[in-house]
Amino acid sequence: MPRPTLRSALAALTMGAVALAPTVGLGAGPSLPSATDAQVAQAAAAGLSLDGADPTRVFPDPIINGDFLQYTAGTLGGLAMPYLEGLDELANRYSVTREDGAGAFTHADICTYVCDLMEAGEIQVLDARGAIVDDDGVRKILSAGGRELPVVTLTAPDSADHPVEERLDLYFSMSIHGSERAGAEGGVRYIEDLLIAFEAEQLGEEPLTGPKVLTAGDPTNPDYAEYSVTEVMQSARLHFIAPNPDGWADGDRNDGRGLYHRGNDNGYDLNRQFPTLGWHNSGGQQYNSGNENETKALQAFIEDYLGTPQGAADLHGEFADNVLLAIMFPAGQFDPLALQGQYRLAEAIKHNVNTSVHPGAAGLLATIGMGEVQPAEYHTAYDAIGYDDSGFQGDYLVQQGILEMDHEYILSNLAPSSVFVPELEQVHVDTTRALLDATIALTLKAYGVGVDVPAERADRRTPGLDYTVDMDGARIGYVYDPETITDEDVENEPPFGLPQADYASTNMTYFEDVQTVMANVTMEPIEDVTTADLSTFDRIVVADDSLRIDDVDGWAALEAWTRAGGDLVLTDSALQALEVIEAVPAGSVERVTQYAGEISEVDRDHPLLDGVGGIIRQTYFEVPLGYRMNTAPAWFVDADAWTGDVAATIGATTASMDLIVTSTYGNATDDVVLAGGEPTLGTMALDEGRVTIFGAILPDAGNVGPNTHGLADYAVTYAGNGILMNILKGL
Numbered sequence: 010m011p012r013p014t015l016r017s018a019l020a021a022l023t024m025g026a027v028a029l030a031p032t033v034g035l036g037a038g039p040s041l042p043s044a045t046d047a048q049v050a051q052a053a054a055a056g057l058s059l060d061g062a063d064p065t066r067v068f069p070d071p072i073i074n075g076d077f078l079q080y081t082a083g084t085l086g087g088l089a090m091p092y093l094e095g096l097d098e099l100a101n102r103y104s105v106t107r108e109d110g111a112g113a114f115t116h117a118d119i120c121t122y123v124c125d126l127m128e129a130g131e132i133q134v135l136d137a138r139g140a141i142v143d144d145d146g147v148r149k150i151l152s153a154g155g156r157e158l159p160v161v162t163l164t165a166p167d168s169a170d171h172p173v174e175e176r177l178d179l180y181f182s183m184s185i186h187g188s189e190r191a192g193a194e195g196g197v198r199y200i201e202d203l204l205i206a207f208e209a210e211q212l213g214e215e216p217l218t219g220p221k222v223l224t225a226g227d228p229t230n231p232d233y234a235e236y237s238v239t240e241v242m243q244s245a246r247l248h249f250i251a252p253n254p255d256g257w258a259d260g261d262r263n264d265g266r267g268l269y270h271r272g273n274d275n276g277y278d279l280n281r282q283f284p285t286l287g288w289h290n291s292g293g294q295q296y297n298s299g300n301e302n303e304t305k306a307l308q309a310f311i312e313d314y315l316g317t318p319q320g321a322a323d324l325h326g327e328f329a330d331n332v333l334l335a336i337m338f339p340a341g342q343f344d345p346l347a348l349q350g351q352y353r354l355a356e357a358i359k360h361n362v363n364t365s366v367h368p369g370a371a372g373l374l375a376t377i378g379m380g381e382v383q384p385a386e387y388h389t390a391y392d393a394i395g396y397d398d399s400g401f402q403g404d405y406l407v408q409q410g411i412l413e414m415d416h417e418y419i420l421s422n423l424a425p426s427s428v429f430v431p432e433l434e435q436v437h438v439d440t441t442r443a444l445l446d447a448t449i450a451l452t453l454k455a456y457g458v459g460v461d462v463p464a465e466r467a468d469r470r471t472p473g474l475d476y477t478v479d480m481d482g483a484r485i486g487y488v489y490d491p492e493t494i495t496d497e498d499v500e501n502e503p504p505f506g507l508p509q510a511d512y513a514s515t516n517m518t519y520f521e522d523v524q525t526v527m528a529n530v531t532m533e534p535i536e537d538v539t540t541a542d543l544s545t546f547d548r549i550v551v552a553d554d555s556l557r558i559d560d561v562d563g564w565a566a567l568e569a570w571t572r573a574g575g576d577l578v579l580t581d582s583a584l585q586a587l588e589v590i591e592a593v594p595a596g597s598v599e600r601v602t603q604y605a606g607e608i609s610e611v612d613r614d615h616p617l618l619d620g621v622g623g624i625i626r627q628t629y630f631e632v633p634l635g636y637r638m639n640t641a642p643a644w645f646v647d648a649d650a651w652t653g654d655v656a657a658t659i660g661a662t663t664a665s666m667d668l669i670v671t672s673t674y675g676n677a678t679d680d681v682v683l684a685g686g687e688p689t690l691g692t693m694a695l696d697e698g699r700v701t702i703f704g705a706i707l708p709d710a711g712n713v714g715p716n717t718h719g720l721a722d723y724a725v726t727y728a729g730n731g732i733l734m735n736i737l738k739g740l
């Protein structure tokens with residue numbers, strides 16, 4: 010059908026073709042657009058895209074739609090069609106009615122993709138409880154509330170030049186928490202944006218809102234990526250799913266309830282169910298990674314049907330925050346190249362959101378009483394929202410090797426949740442456009458679409474972004490610890506009757522992995538410090554207990570080497586050696602347990618912090634390493650005993666830290682001052698040599714368990730790894 014121009018569409022609205030009434034309130038929504046002329050004009054003046062402010066779209070933008078997108082069919086919900094009907098309409102407009110029959114859009118129940126594999130016995134995660142056969146003989150996988158899970162896929166028709174089987178796969182989770190509407194509101198509009206633009210390009214027409222170009226990051230940055238929508242559709246399959254239809258449908262106006270729910274209709278939080286590395290919370294059935302159809306079907310789709318996608322985004326919403334969007338690094342075991350990929354993705358998303366959305370959004374939200382809104386920022390989940398747990402979808406995705414970030418949109422949770430505020434929802438939608446553009450474009454570039462990548466990185470495991478650290482000829486030894494921590498010795502068995510994964514964890518793996526990004530370096534394990542020729546090393550690292558603290562001869566050898574000019578690096582429990590080598594008085598080194606691996610009172614001007622950006626607090630992820638929250642070990646030196654410089658301290662107590670961070674919500678958490686303030690990161694001269702300490706970075710994994718789904722070898726964060734690599738460089 011011919012589409013009107015944006016101008017004529019908005020004119021039709023403002024001439025009273027439909028009744029207009031501002032609506033901000035709980036309860037039954039209107040059936041007609043709610044935004045007034047003034048609201049639309051204000052949104053336009055604020056720089057919001059209004060790309061989707063065309064009332065003839067299947068899913069017009071929130072600023073004119075007048076309500077949340079409804080899941081259930083009915084008459085309420087503004088201009089937009091209900092989700093499932095709308096998907097059929099998108100198929101009508103952009104697929105099946107095309108003369109050549111080849112469209113860019115499909116949607117089908119997830120069973121279409123995974124039930125065959127299940128029946129063929131090729132899927133382990135989805136057992137027979139997952140699928141049912143209805144009265145018409147149709148197989149289905151249904152949510153707890155009996156709803157299907159449609160998978161929406163966008164990709165160009167198959168062609169000899171661009172075969173489908175060579176395309177990348179990207180997976181987008183829209184609002185796994187039903188009460189966090191931003192992801193679904195944005196994702197569904199984004200689907201239509203791409204279809205409109207792609208069809209226009211294919212027909213040689215100019216889309217209503219101009220050509221669609223997906224960019225990632227700052228054009229002056231070497232990572233900058235830019236693709237036309239046709240290039241994207243010919244290079245990738247984009248899969249969108251609303252994983253929690255129950256939580257969405259619960260909020261529909263049409264069924265009279267109007268309150269969205271976080272979990273499914275069994276009351277389980279689906280975002281605690283994924284098989285993630287390390288400590289497994291067994292406090293309730295929602296942590297049973299084998300029991301809900303929704304999450305089992307998603308895993309089967311991701312692992313067994315897609316064979317592990319390359320890129321992803323998991324869209325959530327948070328309560329009050331001072332940042333427009335919290336871009337969160339997921340938890341897991343990531344080598345420095347993977348962390349660099351995540352960091353660059355975070356930078357690109359931050360740039361996109363802060364240049365295209367934040368300036369206007371901040372002003373617009375202030376006019377409706379939302380207060381001051383700071384730009385988007387990236388950090389770990391714990392640094393952003395103040396808690397960790399097991400079973401997060403985002404952690405699972407990155408632990409599969411997928412380039413992914415989790416996202417928390419401002420004010421898309423308990424408040425306002427079921428209350429529709431057109432301006433706020435428009436900001437959520439435009440933020441989604443910016444972050445998905447960045448995610449798609451950067452992932453394509455990372456995997457070499459249209460660019461040359463080194464052959465050794467053009468695989469599915471590691472993004473191809475160029476990253477090498479020149480180590481200036483450093484000669485580094487690390488004391489080798491042959492011990493591993495295995496599932497044979499775990500104290501607590503898996504809950505819920507789940508099988509125990511095999512593991513043999515060792516932090517020595519870090520030293521093998523870090524070398525893959527280093528140039529101009531020699532790095533070797535030292536099996537026995539009393540017999541090795543230590544003079545061949547500039548720097549020797551003792552990570553945690555890789556040299557036992559009672560090894561008198563070993564420490565004597567290292568002390569002599571250090572005092573003669575060596576650079577000794579001690580991490581975690583190895584800080585105790587400061588007493589052994591008489592760098593500090595006996596009794597000066599202590600151990601604490603904290604919520605996560607973390608530091609505080611960071612001196613950003615210290616050389617060890619060189620080049621480490623963003624929020625710096627969490628240094629290692631505790632959960633993948635087998636430590637439940639509040640049991641993560643860290644070591645420090647009494648401030649009175651330490652005579653060196655201090656790059657970061659640690660608090661002797663952490664009970665209040667969670668509250669402090671939550672109240673500041675993701676901004677400047679490194680300024681938090683705790684009781685204690687004891688050195689944990691810094692350097693100290695020792696005669697002709699030097700000792701560097703880092704008390705919370707590479708501890709041996711914890712084996713209390715349950716560690717149902719395996720255990721990481723190490724779990725450094727982006728910030729922790731940045732500091733550790735500076736230490737290895739000898740800064």
Ligand SMILES: [Zn+2]
Nearest residue numbers: 186189325326
């Ligand atoms: Zn969430």
